[in-house]
Amino acid sequence: MKVREIMNREVVALRPADSIREAARLLAKNASSALPVVNGDGSILGMLTDEDLLIRLKNRRRPFWQTLFVDEAELALEYRKAVGTKVKDVMCAAPAPVDPEASLESAAERLVGADSGMLPVLDDGKLVGTVSYGDLVKAVAETADQPDVSPTDDELVAEMKARVSREDWVSNRGIWIGAEDGVITLSGMINNDEEKASLSLMALTIPGCKGVENNLVSRSLLKGRALI
Numbered sequence: 001m002k003v004r005e006i007m008n009r010e011v012v013a014l015r016p017a018d019s020i021r022e023a024a025r026l027l028a029k030n031a032s033s034a035l036p037v038v039n040g041d042g043s044i045l046g047m048l049t050d051e052d053l054l055i056r057l058k059n060r061r062r063p064f065w066q067t068l069f070v071d072e073a074e075l076a077l078e079y080r081k082a083v084g085t086k087v088k089d090v091m092c093a094a095p096a097p098v099d100p101e102a103s104l105e106s107a108a109e110r111l112v113g114a115d116s117g118m119l120p121v122l123d124d125g126k127l128v129g130t131v132s133y134g135d136l137v138k139a140v141a142e143t144a145d146q147p148d149v150s151p152t153d154d155e156l157v158a159e160m161k162a163r164v165s166r167e168d169w170v171s172n173r174g175i176w177i178g179a180e181d182g183v184i185t186l187s188g189m190i191n192n193d194e195e196k197a198s199l200s201l202m203a204l205t206i207p208g209c210k211g212v213e214n215n216l217v218s219r220s221l222l223k224g225r226a227l228i
Contacts, residue, residue, distance in 0.1 A: 003107050004100035006139045007121050007129035013038045014048055016088035023087050024053055033132075034116035037091050042126040046091040047116045053090070055081045097122040098131060104139060107131050151208040153179035159206050160184055164199075171195060175216065182210035192220045 012030050014023050014037045027035060027050060034049040055078060081090040095114035098107050100123055110119055111133060121129040151159070156179040164170050164177070175188030184203040190196055196216045203212045 001104050001139060002100065003098055003102045003104065003121060003131055004129075006104065006135045007100065007131045008135060009129045011036065011127060011130055013127065014087050014091075015040075016045060016086065016091070018087045020053065020056075020085055020087065020090065023048055027053070032118075034118040036094065036118075036120050036127055036130060037087055038127055044094050044097065044120050044122065044127050045088075046094045047118065047120075048087055048091045049116045051115075052081055052092060058082070092116070095119055099123070100128065104136060108136055111136070149208045151182075151206075153182070156182065156184055156206060156209060160203055163202050163206070167202075169195065170199070175199075182208060183213060184209055184211070185213040185215065187215040188217070190216050190218060193218050 012026055012032070012035055014026065014035050016037060016039075023035070027033075027048070034047050036044055037046045037048055038044050084090040092115065095116060095118075096110060097120045098110060100121055107119060111117065111131075118130050118132040120127055121131055157177050160177050160179075164173055164175070171191040172188055175186055175190065178185045178187075184206070186199055186203065190199070196214060196218055199216060200212045200214045203209055
């Protein structure tokens with residue numbers, strides 16, 4: 001799926017000169033954690049988040065010793081957000097935009113680093129939509145079930161090996177992987193029970209897999225037994 005298939009096209013945008021009261025009203029009305037801020041030509045200038053506004057309710061007075069460890073620029077920014085009267089006074093920088101043709105995977109990766117929890121979608125430099133965590137969750141919920149497929153056992157093994165090779169968290173890429181009548185068997189040593197469970201799930205999510213026989217042994221379990 002592409003971003004254009006799930007993005008919110010009915011964008012509610014703010015202008016830099018909008019009042020804080022109007023911005024807060026629009027955030028509340030749209031039940032949104034952030035809204036984009038745009039120029040008159042539709043180009044994006046920044047984002048206004050609920051955190052940018054909630055700082056106005058925060059007690060900014062700190063014990064003296066705390067001010068020794070806070071950057072002066074951070075304190076000045078906090079003051080501006082607390083007393084500013086216009087959107088331009090309190091907005092934050094816009095996160096890197098995403099293209100309408102980008103994959104959902106790339107959008108999800110960018111959202112992880114976006115403080116606003118929302119990405120602007122730009123087409124030819126103009127704001128055409130937004131994509132948020134909520135939009136991605138809806139995409140997951142609406143994704144159709146995988147069609148029935150009947151891979152061979154060799155194809156199941158090949159797919160499992162390919163998936164294992166792509167994941168950095170797999171501690172042992174030399175685990176034995178086999179399959180018989182659609183059931184994948186895993187054997188070998190791995191680091192912990194979380195990894196064991198995740199490898200089972202990895203196998204089960206391969207289209208056509210009928211089950212998993214997980215014979216993996218966790219090193220953490222063996223260490224625990226050695227201490228007894």
